[in-house]
Amino acid sequence: MKSPEKSTEKTPTTNEPFAFSAANLETYKELLTRYDDVESALLPVLHLAQEQTGWLAENVITYISNLMSIPEIKIKEVISFYDMFYDVPVGRNIVQVCTNISCSMFGGREIYQGLLKHFDTGYLTPTRDGRISLQKMECLGACELAPCMRVNDDFVAITDLTSAIHKLEELP
Template identity: 35%
Template sequence: MSHLRTELRQRAEEIVALYPTRRSAMLPLLHLAQEQDGYLTDEAMAEVAELTGTTPAEVRGTASFYDMFHLEPVGRYVVGVCTNIACLLRGGEELLEHASAVLGCAVGGTSDDGLFTLEETECLADCNIAPVVQVNHRYVRTTTPEAFDGLIEDLRAGRLDHDVPPHGTLIRVRRSGGLRADASEIATERASAREARAKREQ
């Protein structure tokens, strides 16, 4: 029984087919697993292991390296406030403090209603509109405490549902097809890659 629902399982298999090795699909598949569950469940990681030809331990070991993967449940909205140098110089720390007070949770924590998780992020590469705030990795461009309050109201009221999908949904544009370069070419390519690797490992 697949833990990933049918549509996601199908997308997962399409993604695996894009790479010369199954394991390469690890990060995109973990994003898919988060799209379904909001965070990485044991069941999802076991399925990613099966899809990538690795073990659940290897999947967890890889996932735990990356900030975007959550091994514990998070809110529907993960709010990231940047305090790195460009944002520090423009009130990032103060905005993070304000966010913590408004959401009623510490940095790294989740609000009582389970809707928001607050994170202090490293530079999000949007420093011309600092301090930078992302919700579920969407730039929301609210730089003042007042704008932040409005943002939270809008999110609660569902007014931003179109722009900000639930946490975990990263790429809503589906790749329209698999590899199209000549299949025999790719096969030859893979065979010689395998040979070369075997030679090196001897």
């Protein structure tokens, strides 16, 4: 992963304080009721924070650490372990391209490389308009769609690079 210093294209910067929105604070409280200890809620809470801000910057980590009484280092360790938590700024849309066996058989790797070139970007680096971050992924669990991508929360079947570009050009 790239270090946060390298890309500064997206707010919030690490200087702005972060807090859950009123609605998300309610969701947070509801999440805690699901578990027998606070730590177990960490993954869902990180998902929630990321839904609000797009990525998990230092200020978000500090806020969650205070909120849940979990050391920052432990939260950072967790964030770095999972592919779907982002500790670098990402674009408005996350596009994951599968490069595992079934998808690579049908051009998944060429599609990923082609998209990086087309959008003139690198792994997770947001496009200049801040619209898209591309992420190479291992098996996404939708091999019948091969080659397959995930665009934000949905699986998208594509046929080749051209159809992938076409799909992504529609994104807001």
